[in-house]
Amino acid sequence: MFEAASYxxxxxxxxxxxxxxxxxxxxxxxxxxxxxxxxxGPKYVGPQAERYRxxxxxxxxxDYCSSCGTCSLVCPQGVExxxxxxxxxxxxxxxxxxxxxxxxxxxxxxxxxxxxxxxxANAVLANRPxxxxxxxxxxxxxxxxxxxxxxxxxxxxWRHHRPSKAPTRGKVVYFHGxxxxxxxxxxxxxxxxxxxxxxxxxxxxxxxxxxxxxQSNGLFDTARxxxxxxxxxxxxxxxxxxxxxxxSCVTMLKHEAxxxxxxxxxxxxQAGQRIRExxxxxxxxxxxxxxxxDLAPIHQTVAYHxxxxxxxxxxxxxxxxxxxxxxxxxxIDAEATCCGIAGTYGVKKEKYAIGQAVGRELFEAVERINPxxxxxxxxxxxxxxxxxxxxxxxxxxxLLHQAWGLDQD
Amino acid sequence: xxxxxVVGAGLAGLAAAIRLAQGGHKVSLLTFxxxxxxxxxxxxxxxxxxxxxxxxHPTADDQAVADPWAALPGFIAAHPGHPYALLGTDTIKASxxxxxxxxxxxxxxxxxxxxxxxxxxxxxxxxxxxQPTMSWPSDAKSVAVIGFQQLKDFFPELMAKNLTQTxxxxxxxxxxxxxxxxxxxxxxxxxxxxxxxxxxxVSRLAAMIKATIxxxxxxxxxxxLGLASLDPWRSLESTLGTxxxxxxxxxxxVPGLRLNQALTRLAQASGVRxxxxxxxxxxxxxxxxxxxxxxxxxxxxxxxxxxxxxYAGGSFESGSLTVDSHGLVHESLFHLPLVGLGxxxxxxxxxxxxxQAIFKVGVATNAQLAPIxxxxxxxxxxxxxxxxxxxxxxRWTEKSGDGIAVSSAFAAATDLLNQxxxxxxN
Ligand SMILES: Cc1cc2nc3c(=O)[nH]c(=O)nc-3n(C[C@H](O)[C@H](O)[C@H](O)COP(=O)(O)OP(=O)(O)OC[C@H]3O[C@@H](n4cnc5c(N)ncnc54)[C@H](O)[C@@H]3O)c2cc1C
Ligand code: SF4
Numbered sequence: 001m002f003e004a005a006s007y008x009x010x011x012x013x014x015x016x017x018x019x020x021x022x023x024x025x026x027x028x029x030x031x032x033x034x035x036x037x038x039x040x041g042p043k044y045v046g047p048q049a050e051r052y053r054x055x056x057x058x059x060x061x062x063d064y065c066s067s068c069g070t071c072s073l074v075c076p077q078g079v080e081x082x083x084x085x086x087x088x089x090x091x092x093x094x095x096x097x098x099x100x101x102x103x104x105x106x107x108x109x110x111x112x113x114x115x116x117x118x119x120x121a122n123a124v125l126a127n128r129p130x131x132x133x134x135x136x137x138x139x140x141x142x143x144x145x146x147x148x149x150x151x152x153x154x155x156x157x158w159r160h161h162r163p164s165k166a167p168t169r170g171k172v173v174y175f176h177g178x179x180x181x182x183x184x185x186x187x188x189x190x191x192x193x194x195x196x197x198x199x200x201x202x203x204x205x206x207x208x209x210x211x212x213x214x215q216s217n218g219l220f221d222t223a224r225x226x227x228x229x230x231x232x233x234x235x236x237x238x239x240x241x242x243x244x245x246x247x248s249c250v251t252m253l254k255h256e257a258x259x260x261x262x263x264x265x266x267x268x269x270q271a272g273q274r275i276r277e278x279x280x281x282x283x284x285x286x287x288x289x290x291x292x293x294d295l296a297p298i299h300q301t302v303a304y305h306x307x308x309x310x311x312x313x314x315x316x317x318x319x320x321x322x323x324x325x326x327x328x329x330x331x332i333d334a335e336a337t338c339c340g341i342a343g344t345y346g347v348k349k350e351k352y353a354i355g356q357a358v359g360r361e362l363f364e365a366v367e368r369i370n371p372x373x374x375x376x377x378x379x380x381x382x383x384x385x386x387x388x389x390x391x392x393x394x395x396x397x398x399l400l401h402q403a404w405g406l407d408q409d
Numbered sequence: 410x411x412x413x414x415v416v417g418a419g420l421a422g423l424a425a426a427i428r429l430a431q432g433g434h435k436v437s438l439l440t441f442x443x444x445x446x447x448x449x450x451x452x453x454x455x456x457x458x459x460x461x462x463x464x465x466h467p468t469a470d471d472q473a474v475a476d477p478w479a480a481l482p483g484f485i486a487a488h489p490g491h492p493y494a495l496l497g498t499d500t501i502k503a504s505x506x507x508x509x510x511x512x513x514x515x516x517x518x519x520x521x522x523x524x525x526x527x528x529x530x531x532x533x534x535x536x537x538x539x540q541p542t543m544s545w546p547s548d549a550k551s552v553a554v555i556g557f558q559q560l561k562d563f564f565p566e567l568m569a570k571n572l573t574q575t576x577x578x579x580x581x582x583x584x585x586x587x588x589x590x591x592x593x594x595x596x597x598x599x600x601x602x603x604x605x606x607x608x609x610x611v612s613r614l615a616a617m618i619k620a621t622i623x624x625x626x627x628x629x630x631x632x633x634l635g636l637a638s639l640d641p642w643r644s645l646e647s648t649l650g651t652x653x654x655x656x657x658x659x660x661x662x663v664p665g666l667r668l669n670q671a672l673t674r675l676a677q678a679s680g681v682r683x684x685x686x687x688x689x690x691x692x693x694x695x696x697x698x699x700x701x702x703x704x705x706x707x708x709x710x711x712x713x714x715x716x717x718x719x720y721a722g723g724s725f726e727s728g729s730l731t732v733d734s735h736g737l738v739h740e741s742l743f744h745l746p747l748v749g750l751g752x753x754x755x756x757x758x759x760x761x762x763x764x765q766a767i768f769k770v771g772v773a774t775n776a777q778l779a780p781i782x783x784x785x786x787x788x789x790x791x792x793x794x795x796x797x798x799x800x801x802x803x804r805w806t807e808k809s810g811d812g813i814a815v816s817s818a819f820a821a822a823t824d825l826l827n828q829x830x831x832x833x834x835n
Pocket of ligand 1: 420440455
């Protein structure tokens with residue numbers, strides 16, 4: 001049986017299942033169903049099967065849902081399909097979550113463990129026999145994309161960082177996320193430098209994990225603790241926006257903590273209202289005419305992939321409009337639904353091939369448009385695209401950083 | 410600053426957004442979910458049936474319209490409040506020509522008359538703009554209708570039997586044992602279309618057809634011969650040396666998905682900012698000038714300002730018209746005045762087959778498609794209402810929904826473009 005509180009908090013999502021008119025639109029857009037018959041699809045495991053659940057599992061193909069959220073985005077009747085499925089999957093796996101899922105859900109822990117031994121960790125992860133062993137013992141596929149451990153965390157940099165100029169337009173709080181702390185340190189640094197360059201004073205409190213990987217692996221209890229703690233930590237300078245460069249963690253705060261895990265905590269909801277994806281924030285400044293315009297040209301054509309978690313925020317693809325401000329830069333929307341990693345889905349032994357098949361169109365688009373350089377807002381998606389194509393895959397902020405001439409410093 | 414906001418990404422919203430963007434406006438297209446295109450038949454209806462004089466009910470005597478342009482003046486005279494009456498034949502004609510030019514890969518240019526295209530049941534349905542795969546050769550005498558055991562929405566024998574009457578042909582049904590993938594025993598037409606996008610599947614299909622069917626003038630297959638392009642259809646036709654027509658199925662509709670995909674890509678390529686997945690829940694304005702709308706995004710509600718607005722929210726089926734527990738009908742976003750409520754018939758009567766009066770309820774507009782109140786005064790001068798929200802049409806029995814969507818979107822966009830010279834970005 002599933003913990004009562006969580007199931008009840010799901011009542012609103014459950015109520016939405018009655019709005020399903022069986023139009024099949026969600027099925028036409030589901031990226032997993034398109035590549036494997038193992039998943040019976042969002043309509044079937046969502047509004048249809050949910051009728052028969054009262055805390056009990058009725059359909060195990062649900063485990064093949066990657067939680068990308070595309071179904072909820074495209075449903076014209078407002079059925080909270082992905083949310084229903086996430087809760088049902090958590091109920092199904094409760095009490096028997098494999099060690100592997102527990103491990104990949106703890107990005108901070110992995111980062112902390114790998115940092116002191118970064119070269120060794122990277123060597124182990126690049127080594128075929130050891131990856132084979134990891135696959136056999138833990139169940140992480142031998143070819144799955146893995147982050148590169150860094151010797152210095154973002155906090156190491158931040159502690160010694162002094163802004164190069166005085167602020168001209170107030171403060172923002174910066175949220176780096178676990179990957180931004182340990183693996184994607186450069187993206188975090190560039191985000192801070194851009195925010196400071198355009199005149200903000202950046203405040204960066206000590207902060208932990210948002211709990212998203214735990215949530216997507218069904219470990220709701222711990223995930224709730226994590227997200228509450230994070231909201232408390234970010235609860236400084238309450239009048240100013242929280243800016244993040246980790247778009248999936250933004251999704252967690254904006255709506256998944258509430259819509260999937262039933263977290264009603266005012267501090268969490270308030271953080272969800274204040275938080276902005278950095279491209280979203282910069283585009284709103286550009287639309288208001290207050291973004292510095294002196295961007296140097298970048299003579300490149302690149303593919304852009306909007307991650308599912310970002311699309312799930314229902315604000316379109318702000319990076320596309322933002323990057324169009326850089327002269328000579330041609331950004332082509334790869335128009336792929338999903339890269340196939342879906343957080344930690346695509347690293348799992350039994351799902352790796354599905355993840356690769358899901359991402360194939362995107363990989364081909366990257367190879368066609370520019371096999372050297374591509375752009376994407378979420379780190380796990382960047383690792384996936386990079387591993388599959390060999391391209392360097394950067395956050396949109398990297399190109400702005402370059403165009404504003406900040407790369408040389 | 411955004412010049413124009415379009416609400417709703419059905420056929421009407423997509424068409425309006427594309428025309429405005431191609432005319433130089435900066436367009437944001439805000440839509441809750443996908444519109445109705447993936448559910449439709451993938452051709453463009455203008456006027457398919459008219460009732461005999463004096464009948465408001467569809468009956469067995471309904472006339473399939475052969476030449477819609479010839480029928481339109483009479484139809485307009487008989488339906489004074491109809492969107493077609495508001496727009497006039499010239500605008501409607503220009504709009505459909507414009508759409509066909511926009512989608513040269515997917516729609517054949519009109520030859521001015523309705524085509525008869527087969528449904529999955531073997532009815533021949535009148536429609537104006539067709540995809541190349543839908544053209545029924547009038548000289549076909551013998552037809553092979555081919556389905557798949559694993560595609561359970563299509564019954565070749567039933568269709569074949571009906572075609573003998575509806576299309577006056579001799580027809581025979583065949584069921585092939587060809588899964589769309591792996592060992593899947595129950596696949597949708599979309600999975601077959603995904604399979605057909607790979608040439609090896611088309612070769613296997615061709616070989617199986619050659620080995621199975623008796624010679625025929627024409628092959629009918631469920632609509633699944635390609636989603637990325639129509640190359641699978643072309644290659645199968647040339648391999649078999651026989652003409653092939655696709656029959657559209659219940660949703661998911663592959664031809665409908667083709668149009669939805671093509672128009673969405675075109676909108677984005679024209680510079681439209683597409684924001685999907687959030688509902689527009691409110692608005693602000695002063696006097697008769699709308700200033701902006703509120704989008705219910707994840708985390709918070711966000712205000713989007715603009716100079717001009719197009720409302721393409723559909724109708725009851727997409728929630729922009731609703732009926733409350735008192736049986737009262739509302740337009741759910743801008744609370745616009747409605748027409749069609751005060752007739753002598755009840756809004757919903759007990760006759761299942763009748764054109765229920767409620768379906769003719771819609772937003773009252775002037776000839777420019779700006780919403781008006783009962784005194785004829787404009788409610789919002791910078792808002793245009795298009796598509797399924799317009800009153801006085803029963804879109805599915807008339808087969809007029811596509812035509813209304815395209816022509817009203819075209820007219821509204823043209824009008825808005827004429828009113829403003831595009832603003833320069835700074
Ligand atoms: C059962 C049925 C059968 C039909 N058969 C035919 C036929 O045979 N021939 C024919 O020509 N027509 C037919 N029609 C009509 C035809 O489908 C529509 O008229 C046509 O598709 C035009 O659609 P539209 O663009 O106006 O709206 P839709 O395609 O419904 O799109 C409306 C869009 O607006 C969005 N939206 C609504 N409110 C909001 C909001 N507040 N915020 C954000 N987004 C919002 C919705 O999510 C949706 O994406 C049929 C309709 C139905 C229901
Ligand atoms: S898109 Fe929404 S309404 Fe349509 S089948 Fe899926 S859940 Fe049901």
